Amino acid sequence: MALTIGFVRLEHGRGLAPPMPHSAGAAGFDLSAAVAEAEPLVIARGGRALVPTGLVLMLPAGVEAQIRPRSGLAAEHGVTVLNAPGTVDADYRGEVKVILINHGERDFTVRRGDRIAQMVVASVAEAELVERAEPDTTERGSAGFGSTGVGGTEAEQWGERG
Numbered sequence: 001m002a003l004t005i006g007f008v009r010l011e012h013g014r015g016l017a018p019p020m021p022h023s024a025g026a027a028g029f030d031l032s033a034a035v036a037e038a039e040p041l042v043i044a045r046g047g048r049a050l051v052p053t054g055l056v057l058m059l060p061a062g063v064e065a066q067i068r069p070r071s072g073l074a075a076e077h078g079v080t081v082l083n084a085p086g087t088v089d090a091d092y093r094g095e096v097k098v099i100l101i102n103h104g105e106r107d108f109t110v111r112r113g114d115r116i117a118q119m120v121v122a123s124v125a126e127a128e129l130v131e132r133a134e135p136d137t138t139e140r141g142s143a144g145f146g147s148t149g150v151g152g153t154e155a156e157q158w159g160e161r162g
Contacts, residue, residue: 003121005065006058010095012036013054016113028068028118031055031098033110041110048082048101051116059090059121066120067098073116078104081117090124 007019012034019029034054035041043049057065067086073079082099098117102108110116140147 003060003063005060005063005121008056008058010034010054010056012052016054019055019119028120030070030115031067031096031117031119033112033114033116035110035112037112040112043079043100043102043108043110045102045104045107048099049110051098051100051110053096053098053116055096056093057088057096058093059088061090062124062126063090063121064088064124065096066122067096068118068120070115070118077106077108078102079108085120088119 009016009018016032016034017030019031021027021029031053033041034052041049041051059065065088067081067084067088069080069084079100079102082101086099088096096119100108100110100116
């Protein structure tokens with residue numbers, strides 16, 4: 001059974017397509033820009049902008065909405081979601097806005113109705129953090145930053161020689 005998520009369309013979002021997947025197997029719901037028709041938003045090269053969607057979500061407890069980049073914008077224009085994935089918490093009732101950054105070579109214009117990001121709904125595990133005096137031991141230990149599957153100590157992997 002599908003999860004039901006309510007949403008409210010704010011005045012500046014009226015007339016835009018509702019969030020929806022654009023194919024039968026798509027995981028994400030496309031989000032549209034709710035900028036004014038007469039005032040497209042220009043994101044300069046290297047710049048970023050907070051883009052309104054005109055939507056307020058009513059997520060049930062136990063889920064989040066992850067705001068992710070659209071691959072076409074990233075591949076064709078170098079435009080992506082800055083804090084990817086952004087999180088919309090279940091108890092948030094403000095407008096969903098998307099932080100876009102332009103890594104492209106030219107300024108990028110966001111027009112009303114442009115699909116700017118995708119939203120994936122995900123379950124959130126309820127967890128409790130418990131402080132301990134010492135970590136337990138594992139085979140990997142504290143080796144990190146690309147260390148899995150590589151032999152030697154962490155210092156040797158990073159080229160640190162004694």
